Amino acid sequence: MEKNKKIFNVKDLCLYFQTKRGPVQAVDQVSFSLVCGRTIVFVGESGCGKTSLARAILRLLPRNVHTYSGKVFLNSINIMALKEEVFRKEIRWVKAAMVPQAAMNALNPVIKVEEQIAEPLLVHDLVQTKDEAHKRVVEACRLVGLPLDFLGRYPFELSGGMRQRAAIAMALAAKPDLVVLDEPTSALDLLTQANIMNVLKRIKKETGITFILITHDIGTSSELADDAAVMYAGQIVEKSDAAHFFTEPLHPYAEKLMASVPTLREDKELDFIPGQPPSLLNPPSGCRFADRCHKRFDKCVYEPPFLEVKKNHWVKCWLYE
Amino acid sequence: MKRIANTIRDIKEYPSALIGLSIIMILIAVSIFAVIYMPYHRAIALWKGADNIWMDNPRNASPAWVNLLPGINIPETIVVDSAGQPGIKTITPIAAETKTVDFRLGFDYTYGEFPKEINIFFTAQYEEIPPHLDLIWHTPDGRSISLDSQTPKHSSTYRVSQSSRLQRRTGGLTPHIGLLAKPGSKPEVPLQGKYELEIQGLTFEEAADFEVKLVVYGHVHGLAGTDHLRRDLLVALLWGTPIALAFSLVAAVGTTIFGLIFAAIGVWYGGWLDGLVQRLTELTMILPALPIYIMVGLFVSRSIWVILLTVILLSLFSGSKIYRAMFLQIKEAHYIEAARAYGAGDFRIILRYLIPRIIPTLIPGFVTAIPIFVFLEASLALLGVGDPVLPTWGKVLSEAQANGALHMGHYYWVLQPAVLLLITGLAFAAFGFALDRIFNPRLRGL
Amino acid sequence: MQNNVLLEVNNLKTYFEMKKWGFVSIGHVRAVDNVSFNLKQGEALSVVGESGCGKTTLARTILGLYRPTSGDIVYDGKSINEFSKGEIKAYRAQLGYVQQDPYGALPPFMDVRRILAEPLIINGVKSRQEQEKLIERALTDLKMTPVEDFLPKFPHMLSGGQQQRIVIARAKILGPKLIVSDEPVSMLDASVRIEILQLMRQLQEEYDLAVIYITHDLSTVRYFSERILVMYGGKIVEQGPVQEFLDNPSHPYTQALLEATSDPDPKNAETFKKVPGGEPPSLLNPPPGCRFHPRCSYMIEGLCNREEPPDFIIKENHSAACWLYR
Secondary structure (H helix, E strand, C coil): CCCCCEEEEEEEEEEEEEECCEEEEEEEEEEEEEECCCCEEEECCCCCCHHHHHHHHCCCCCCCEEEEEEEEEECCEEHHHCCHHHHHHHHECCCEEEECCCHHHCCCCCCCHHHHHHHHHHHCCCCCCHHHHHHHHHHHHHHHCCCHHHCCCCHHHCCHHHHHHHHHHHHHCCCCCEEEEECCCCCCCHHHHHHHHHHHHHHHHHHCCEEEEEECCHHHHCCCCCEEEEEECCEEEEEEEHHHHHHCCCCHHHHHHHHCCCCCCCCCCCCCCCCCCCCCCCCCCCCCCHHHCCCCCHHHHCCCCCEEEECCEEECCHHHC | CHHHHHHHHHHCCCHHHHHHHHHHHHHHHHHHHHHHHCCHHHHHHHHHCCCCCCCCCCCCCECHHHHHCCCCCCCECEEEEHHHCCCCCEEEECCCCCEEEEEEEEEEECCCCCCCEEEEEEEEECCCCCCEEEEEEECCCCCEEECCCECCCCEEEEEHHHCHHHHHHCCCCCHHHHCCECCCCCCCCECCEEEEEEEEEEECCCCCEEEEEEEEECCECCCCCECCCCCEHHHHHHHHHHHHHHHHHHHHHHHHHHHHHHHHHHHHHCHHHHHHHHHHHHHHHHCCHHHHHHHHHHHCCCCHHHHHHHHHHHCCCCCHHHHHHHHHHHHCCHHHHHHHHCCCCHHHHHHHHHHHHHHHHHHHHHHHHHHHHHHHHHHHHHHHHCCCCCCCHHHHHHHHHHCCHHHHCCHHHHHHHHHHHHHHHHHHHHHHHHHHHHHCHHHCCC | CHHHEEEEEEEEEEEEEEEECCCEEEEEEEEEEEEEEEEECCCEEEEECCCCCCHHHHHHHHCCCCCCCEEEEEECCEEHHHCCHHHHHHHHHCEEEECCCHHHHCCCCCCHHHHHHHHHHHCCCCCHHHHHHHHHHHHHHCCCCCHHHHCCCCHHHCCHHHHHHHHHHHHHCCCCCEEEEECCCCCCCHHHHHHHHHHHHHHHHHHCCEEEEEECCHHHHHHHCCEEEEEECCEEEEEEEHHHHHHCCCCHHHHHHHHHCCCCCHHHHHCCCCCCCCCCCCCCCCCCCCCCHHHCCCCCCCCCCCCCCCCEEEECCEEECCHHHC
């Protein structure tokens, strides 16, 4: 496979939800691209639209969708243009899988772990025989470090960490090109969290799967990130490679957010962002962070462009025009 | 306040809720009107029907509004009273204390049907000797038929329709038909035009006088018609509204509040108290309520208040199973733990922290429970344990049934209270279900 | 020194009986098992541990919400074991309690004024004026100004950070000397966490409060407390001053916790974390000896899996319950 091939490309993705008080712009004009085998991390506070972005990518939409538009290219195919039936058969789980939030609690309690991991394979006719399915399941379990003797058990007999591994194995069994991980470790204990992160890191190294990791935990996100993006009020405000992102964020929001992360190994001046994110019902017309920004100036009343300030370092802020 | 405003805003989005609420408002308005227009004692007296207060009404008459339907012209009741017309009497003294008192009571009869019945009422003032009256019936075509002579007591009635002597004179026809029939018509049709009742009276005392009231009963009466005792059903239909609303509201409030409190106490204290509340709940669940109401009605009292008390007593624990499930959840809420941490006592927690939390989820159920009690009251009345004095919808139904209303074709008698019961139930149900969707957003369709 | 000890916890045990079929006892969940520590007036103590380690039970026992199975809590020189039911209630009111989930901690049907007035009414502040004065001060202390804007609001109209500030205002409105805060910011967004923690720190200094700060997030500990106490399986495994603790973590479990905590650093992506696998022990049937021994890479056969380690002094005020330091 070509090393720098862009396998994933999102252009102007919008997802609005219909509510009684009007459309909520959960994902607004999001564009980004991803090079094969790299992991991108989306960080942001609750309600910034990061989970909606994941759902929009995999077309896992609730019923109250107001607007769903844009282009999503996976291996140069615009998967947004595909019919639902085709998408379900050929893309979801097969090419792009997702480990949803609290996936470990979403396992069916009355189905054995093995059957559960094999389920997507059988549904999509990726395997012909039971033996073949078993082989794929074993392979996936080895990848996530799930002991094989757990396969015959029911989910409730497993600990949280093991259930989470099973949920990840379920996403990996079909060998997708892209896996979206939505807060994969947030409900787990610290040590288990670290273990799961180790597992994901190893999978990344061994298989070259492309991950999209969605999390609010900036510290943990650095464990997996090759690229990173910050979302604020439904939009990406900054995107760069991890090295720049964690050390010298450019967007005032990213800067403040980074300053608000307490660190264990160094004593730094902590900061916080006063105020609250704007409502996504009627977001402000200019820069959505302007109200809370310590560097705002006249131009912020207009919507800032998403500029490539340095190579591969994009910022949505007038300061870097 | 803002919450209430929000709720009202939400209600506006449910047409069923709006319709339900408007019907409820109308019912409440009717109740208030009924209570003001016809105070309780008057309503009770009217319904009891003592002192012939209903004598001017026909029996089993349909509501008068049927005449508004095109092509229908059913006779209405005609009342002509000499008391209201001073100066019509021609008084001629003929002896020392004897006078003749002559006058005519006239009316236009324009209907194509015969009246239901004819009565003539007399009131006379005298010391010893009552006046003597000759009555002559003048038809529009100039015939005169003399009716039975009367010597009225202070107050008496001449039941024209039941006079067999008169019947002989009118060619064997029932008098109220014979008197109005077109001569020679077969089958009889009424002759339309101006009829007159001539009264030739003789009084024998200086101060003696008398009045005559002619009542030609129609087949329709008032807004709601009448029953077999000539009572205006409007009294019962009007007064039934506040009674139904009050009964069901008190019953719903009573059962809800006690159920809530017992469930909350059981859940909060746990242990044997919880066990006791649960056992009592299960006990009340298996008690056959209807036979108990009937027994109470038979052996204790049929008063609506006694029945109400029984209803509440029987359902003291009825809700606690549902409430218990909710309370068990709320008991674990962090804010309750916080309240314990800042020293709130058991009763404060139950009354101010547990119960208020589930009230919003309860209101819809409460509203939908109201018609259940409206129907219960009606059913009990139908089963013969209705309140003996109160005019209620159930009572009307019960009497209609006892007097074979449907068999005799008096549909209005059954339909009116039934329709009222129905729209009351519908209104509360529509409103309650909409509230349920507002308070429990998970039920909302997307 | 001894006279400014505010809270003394001695050999505290809080067990919960587990029953089968509602009456047959099948053992006890040893949520807090033989825990001893001191807390001085004006001191902030972090209690760190993973979920199920007993830290929340410890907090609730200290707050008087659970009765200890054995052991003693001495608050301000008085043992709470000797308190009657009424005295326990009064004692509870002397401590502030800040919970994890701010929305759940506030009664949704009360407005802010009512929420803050409740502890006052319950604890005998009858005068309307006095109430208003205290409420205003509590809100001003937490920078919820102008006060009038917040008084009529219901919890759902406030942001998470504002809700948590109301919870803290309620905890301190009666003027407690000790505030127990159980994961006060773990449900809040990163950008407001620091604000809340800094506010608590300011209050602590201004009013000379003692604070027990329960958390699973080691990275906040250095900024908001002086001393730290690590719990595992219902027991304290290590305690000491924060800086000393961070420089010289001694118990293998503490070392693992520190290793597992990630600072935002792009270099993290290149290395694997050296953390033990396995799960925290069952509190119903804890392993014999050191409770961490099944997961510990330094396990000494015949000792760690047999005998419970006592506290070994590492340095002044710094001790670890681990046989490595015998």
